[in-house]
Amino acid sequence: MWEKAKREYLMMFEEELKMGRVDKDIVWLIRKINLLKDYYTTSSCSGRIQVTANRVPGEKFNLITLAKWHRIIKIEELLTVIETSCEENLWFSVQPPILHVVCRDLESAEKLLEIARNSGFKHSGIQGLNPQRIVIEITSSERIESPLRLKGMEFVSEERLQILVKIANELLIKAKSKLVRLGAGLSSLKSRNNILGRSYDSSTGSFRFDR
Amino acid sequence: MWEKAKREYLMMFEEELKMGRVDKDIVWLIRKINLLKDYYTTSSCSGRIQVTANRVPGEKFNLITLAKWHRIIKIEELLTVIETSCEENLWFSVQPPILHVVCRDLESAEKLLEIARNSGFKHSGIQGLNPQRIVIEITSSERIESPLRLKGMEFVSEERLQILVKIANELLIKAKSKLVRLGAGLSSLKSRNNILGRSYDSSTGSFRFDR
Numbered sequence: 001m002w003e004k005a006k007r008e009y010l011m012m013f014e015e016e017l018k019m020g021r022v023d024k025d026i027v028w029l030i031r032k033i034n035l036l037k038d039y040y041t042t043s044s045c046s047g048r049i050q051v052t053a054n055r056v057p058g059e060k061f062n063l064i065t066l067a068k069w070h071r072i073i074k075i076e077e078l079l080t081v082i083e084t085s086c087e088e089n090l091w092f093s094v095q096p097p098i099l100h101v102v103c104r105d106l107e108s109a110e111k112l113l114e115i116a117r118n119s120g121f122k123h124s125g126i127q128g129l130n131p132q133r134i135v136i137e138i139t140s141s142e143r144i145e146s147p148l149r150l151k152g153m154e155f156v157s158e159e160r161l162q163i164l165v166k167i168a169n170e171l172l173i174k175a176k177s178k179l180v181r182l183g184a185g186l187s188s189l190k191s192r193n194n195i196l197g198r199s200y201d202s203s204t205g206s207f208r209f210d211r
Numbered sequence: 212m213w214e215k216a217k218r219e220y221l222m223m224f225e226e227e228l229k230m231g232r233v234d235k236d237i238v239w240l241i242r243k244i245n246l247l248k249d250y251y252t253t254s255s256c257s258g259r260i261q262v263t264a265n266r267v268p269g270e271k272f273n274l275i276t277l278a279k280w281h282r283i284i285k286i287e288e289l290l291t292v293i294e295t296s297c298e299e300n301l302w303f304s305v306q307p308p309i310l311h312v313v314c315r316d317l318e319s320a321e322k323l324l325e326i327a328r329n330s331g332f333k334h335s336g337i338q339g340l341n342p343q344r345i346v347i348e349i350t351s352s353e354r355i356e357s358p359l360r361l362k363g364m365e366f367v368s369e370e371r372l373q374i375l376v377k378i379a380n381e382l383l384i385k386a387k388s389k390l391v392r393l394g395a396g397l398s399s400l401k402s403r404n405n406i407l408g409r410s411y412d413s414s415t416g417s418f419r420f421d422r
Contacts, residue, residue, distance in 0.1 A: 055378070056378055056381060056382055056385075057353070057354060057355055057382065058352050058353050058354065058382070106317075106340060109340070110339070110340045113338070113339065113340075123334070123348070123350075124336070124338075125335070125336020125337050125338050125347075125348055126336050126337040126340075127324075127335075127336050128321070128324065129317060129320070129321045129324075129337075136336075137334070137336055139334075141269050142268070142269050143268060143269065143354060143356050144268055144356050144357070145354050145355050145356045145357065146355070146356065146357035146358060147357060147374075147375060147378075150371070150374045150375070150378065151374055153370075153371060153374070155366075155367065155371055156366065159364075160361070160364060160366055163358075163361045163362055163364070164358060164361070167266070167267055167358075167361065170267060171267055171268065171269070174267075
């Protein structure tokens with residue numbers, strides 16, 4: 001049952017990847033986790049900078065994402081988004097990485113949780129204890145959530161935007177560096193060489209079909 | 212062992228309360244949780260608006276809190292903090308409620324986690340599985356983290372601050388209202404009338420020593 005669900009998620013991941021829907025920055029880590037015997041990922045984001053149109057932060061269903069970058073940005077990119085948008089409200093945000101990992105059992109959940117915390121992901125936790133689906137959310141607290149425009153009124157001049165972008169880039173790099181620490185920490189966990197009749201080719205970082 | 216730890220935390224809580232160190236807005240909820248047979252709280256915040264001096268958000272050890280309100284604020288209060296501070300960098304933030312609750316066992320942890328999620332605290336999770344200390348972090352995602360001043364340069368004019376304060380107050384109320392839902396959800400859990408030789412006096416909301 002657990003193995004079947006894992007297999008399905010792995011296939012879904014490869015499909016999404018082909019369609020360009022996966023944040024490329026985190027593929028290496030997802031692959032590393034999915035190669036482990038006792039874990040698989042269901043969703044992930046490597047951390048991002050974004051501009052959204054919404055009146056109040058956190059409005060999930062009343063929000064339009066105007067731009068999303070999983071990397072550091074240049075002020076010109078941000079200016080273009082602001083200048084070409086006629087939305088009444090705009091927010092600029094930095095969001096830390098977030099991963100959801102299904103664990104085989106409580107013992108494996110505990111191990112991964114410890115590695116996540118030691119990698120700096122202090123806001124990680126087990127989200128539910130259904131034996132078929134023990135999910136860990138791995139995340140941290142690097143955040144900016146700052147208005148660019150409210151009620152049609154511009155909030156940040158170009159000169160100030162320069163400083164804000166610099167800080168945002170710095171924060172994003174800090175958050176993303178925790179993914180590298182997490183990846184290194186995973187090395188202590190059991191892996192298996194062969195998954196779903198495919199082997200992992202560490203030289204290319206991709207899967208190879210066994211014939 | 213678990214009971215002893217609970218007793219110690221309850222006594223510590225009463226001491227902190229006497230010394231005015233507990234966020235009053237959440238005392239009713241902490242009392243309600245601590246009256247339950249299988250839980251006790253170790254730390255909590257009912258959500259807040261604050262102004263801090265720091266260059267980059269999330270700098271835990273390089274941050275000075277200049278003002279902290281566990282309630283909605285008036286623009287004049289914020290202006291006073293800004294005008295009287297000569298720090299080079301100032302950030303304005305709204306933070307959601309956060310509670311840490313120790314659970315007797317996994318079964319009780321699962322029950323509380325479900326209630327927390329159904330109350331809107333979607334970022335809740337079990338932080339560790341040490342049998343002596345199964346801790347749940349209960350929190351949500353209402354956040355603002357916005358610069359007021361960077362490199363000595365003011366970021367938000369008074370006119371814009373009016374709008375920002377209005378949004379911040381609205382967000383804080385939204386986040387705090389989840390505490391009421393959480394409190395209501397707890398009613399399905401087992402309580403006990405007598406804790407540590409003290410009874411809870413519901414008319415005064417305080418503990419009464421049994422003689």
